[in-house]
Amino acid sequence: MSERYMVISSDCHGGADLLGYRDYLDPVYREEFDAWAAGYEIPYEDLKGEDGTRNWDSDRRLRELENDGIVAEVMFPNTVPPFFSASSLGSQHFSESAADLQRRWAGLRAHNRWLADFCAEAKGRRTGVFQVMLFDIDEAVAEVRWAVEAGLRGGLLLPGTPPGSGLPPLYYHDYYGPLWRTCAELGVPINVHSGGAGPRTGDRPEDHVLFMLELRWWDQRTLRHLILGGVLERNPELKIIFTEEGLGWIPNQLRGMDGFIDTMRRSDTRSDELTHGAAVAANLSLRPSEYWQRQCHVGASFMHRAETAIRESVGVRSIMWGSDYPHVEASYPFSPEAIRFSYAGVPEAEVEMMLGGTAAELFGFDPEFLAPIADRVGPRRTEVTAGIDPRTLPAEAAKCPAFAGILTGSGRERWADNRAAQEGKAG
Numbered sequence: 496m497s498e499r500y501m502v503i504s505s506d507c508h509g510g511a512d513l514l515g516y517r518d519y520l521d522p523v524y525r526e527e528f529d530a531w532a533a534g535y536e537i538p539y540e541d542l543k544g545e546d547g548t549r550n551w552d553s554d555r556r557l558r559e560l561e562n563d564g565i566v567a568e569v570m571f572p573n574t575v576p577p578f579f580s581a582s583s584l585g586s587q588h589f590s591e592s593a594a595d596l597q598r599r600w601a602g603l604r605a606h607n608r609w610l611a612d613f614c615a616e617a618k619g620r621r622t623g624v625f626q627v628m629l630f631d632i633d634e635a636v637a638e639v640r641w642a643v644e645a646g647l648r649g650g651l652l653l654p655g656t657p658p659g660s661g662l663p664p665l666y667y668h669d670y671y672g673p674l675w676r677t678c679a680e681l682g683v684p685i686n687v688h689s690g691g692a693g694p695r696t697g698d699r700p701e702d703h704v705l706f707m708l709e710l711r712w713w714d715q716r717t718l719r720h721l722i723l724g725g726v727l728e729r730n731p732e733l734k735i736i737f738t739e740e741g742l743g744w745i746p747n748q749l750r751g752m753d754g755f756i757d758t759m760r761r762s763d764t765r766s767d768e769l770t771h772g773a774a775v776a777a778n779l780s781l782r783p784s785e786y787w788q789r790q791c792h793v794g795a796s797f798m799h800r801a802e803t804a805i806r807e808s809v810g811v812r813s814i815m816w817g818s819d820y821p822h823v824e825a826s827y828p829f830s831p832e833a834i835r836f837s838y839a840g841v842p843e844a845e846v847e848m849m850l851g852g853t854a855a856e857l858f859g860f861d862p863e864f865l866a867p868i869a870d871r872v873g874p875r876r877t878e879v880t881a882g883i884d885p886r887t888l889p890a891e892a893a894k895c896p897a898f899a900g901i902l903t904g905s906g907r908e909r910w911a912d913n914r915a916a917q918e919g920k921a922g
Contacts, residue, residue: 499873501851503567505794506817509550510574511609519605549821553616563830566868567620569649577602611645624649636677648859650684657694667724679730689739727786738794742802752783797826797897800837815854831874833897839882
């Protein structure tokens with residue numbers, strides 16, 4: 496057994512520089528792209544200047560991730576693809592014309608092609624999450640098949656379908672059936688990323704605040720659709736991953752759905768809900784929590800120790816650690832410290848699964864190939880077991896939610912008091 500852990504980040508982000516997408520566009524769109532790009536102003540400060548190159552500089556990514564103790568990564572989109580007004584990580588917006596939809600499709604295909612080449616530059620250490628448009632489900636299915644042939648093992652990023660998108664808003668609608676069946680057939684995971692399902696209602700400060708407060712509700716709604724709508728029942732090989740969503744909501748959601756289905760299956764139930772609920776329950780062979788354990792995973796970005804404490808109620812084998820590199824709130828460059836803080840005292844076999852074992856199996860990474868790299872850069876088992884005193888961390892680390900509530904003055908004091916109390920009991 497190695498003295499170091501193998502760490503695979505289930506949540507990283509990247510994309511090409513805006514002009515870097517040009518050669519990946521179908522030639523018929525390149526002239527339009529030149530005109531569009533000439534007047535486009537990138538809206539995100541972290542995509543400009545020196546920080547922006549982390550998204551597309553392969554050597555820099557490998558170097559910085561290794562320095563952060565990470566041997567492999569799953570890449571979600573981050574930059575702006577051709578003909579999009581903003582990052583395509585969010586829900587798909589309503590389009591006023593068929594031509595505009597086709598341009599966006601071309602832009603996403605350009606990103607997918609770039610992503611396949613970028614992952615190939617670090618073969619075995621990088622895989623990508625590809626994108627589709629849902630307005631033409633046959634084209635979406637065709638892109639899934641292309642992505643598999645191109646070696647993109649990170650799976651499909653599920654676009655949101657909020658009101659106003661022009662799409663059937665219910666993921667259990669028959670319209671989406673070919674997509675679920677194809678992904679199940681080909682072993683393609685479905686990724687639901689934080690912020691990808693909710694509607695954007697405007698540009699006022701209040702609009703942005705409410706979007707941030709409600710975005711996880713929309714993502715969690717997806718779980719209810721897939722389970723209660725029978726998608727996971729009909730496609731038992733389909734794998735679903737909820738990334739950057741946190742863990743705390745999962746046990747409550749599962750308990751609530753379990754309780755509803757259990758009630759609907761009781762022969763003595765008498766309620767208005769029974770009229771419809773009994774029919775739903777009859778179509779499910781498992782309880783909702785059992786579908787979760789069989790088919791669902793969570794990309795636990797910058798996992799907090801409070802989330803580690805509830806790992807058993809979520810399912811240790813369902814959890815995959817992520818750094819969120821290169822975002823401002825990422826655990827980079829303090830990932831080793833974040834891991835030590837979150838996993839102190841956790842059994843090594845469980846830490847192995849959450850840090851890399853489950854991700855390797857789900858995304859097709861080769862542990863034997865990664866082992867020599869992990870032996871060189873991975874966090875030491877003894878250090879993770881021992882944990883870390885957060886008072887030794889610089890103030891800059893407070894940007895990462897892994898240390899939430901700990902690195903402020905009062906947080907440090909509470910942590911010190913709790914630690915002293917625990918040591919006193921142990922003594």
